[in-house]
Amino acid sequence: MEIEVVVNKEILNYKEAIFFGLSMRQFLCSASAIAIAVMVYLFFDEKLGRELASWLCILCATPVAIAGFFQYNGLTFERLLWAIFKTKVLLADRRLYHSVNYRYLLLEEAQAESAQQKKKQSIQKRWQLMKRAVFGRNRSDSGNGDERIKKASQYHHGSLRKSSRIRRISMKDQQKRTKRQNVKSEYTN
Secondary structure, eight states, X not given: OOOOOOOOSSGGGOOOOOBTTBOHHXXXXXXXXXXXXXXXXXXXXXXXXXXXXXXXXXXXXXXXXXXXXXXXXXXXXXXXXXXXXXXXIITOSOOOOOOOOHHHHHHHHHHHHHHHHHHHXXXXXXXXXXXXXXXXXXXXXXXXXXXXXXXXXXXXXXXXXXXXXHHHXXXXXXXHHHHHHXXXXXXXX
């Protein structure tokens, strides 16, 4: 004796059968359609006659019965009605579709990251140069810590760099002056 388990080809289309091979939704909609048809027939039988009452029963019960069995692109009847109502009434406006170039966005992001890396590297290089300028190669020849901090802040704000430029210029001026004096003294002698 073999036991077989039946598996649907499409697992997403699986629906559990509860009553008479119908799902719970289908069974409830069918039962409510029958109840509506019976109530309409009993209410309108004497007033409209048997034939008109039966046509009215069909008209009233059909939408409820269809709601249980209807599916369109995975949407049930009420969800489809809601989607139609939402697109035609609630959001009835001109829709603009914009394309997004993800490659361009990624490229911009990569360029921004590389710019940040370059900035970080340049800051590190400046810091290294500042350390060398302030502290020199040996830390022992630069004095105590407070002086170092003052020199570092001066260097950072530019005053030390300006003064070192002025010193260089003044030294060059002195060298030129001494050369002129030497040249003058040679001519006078």
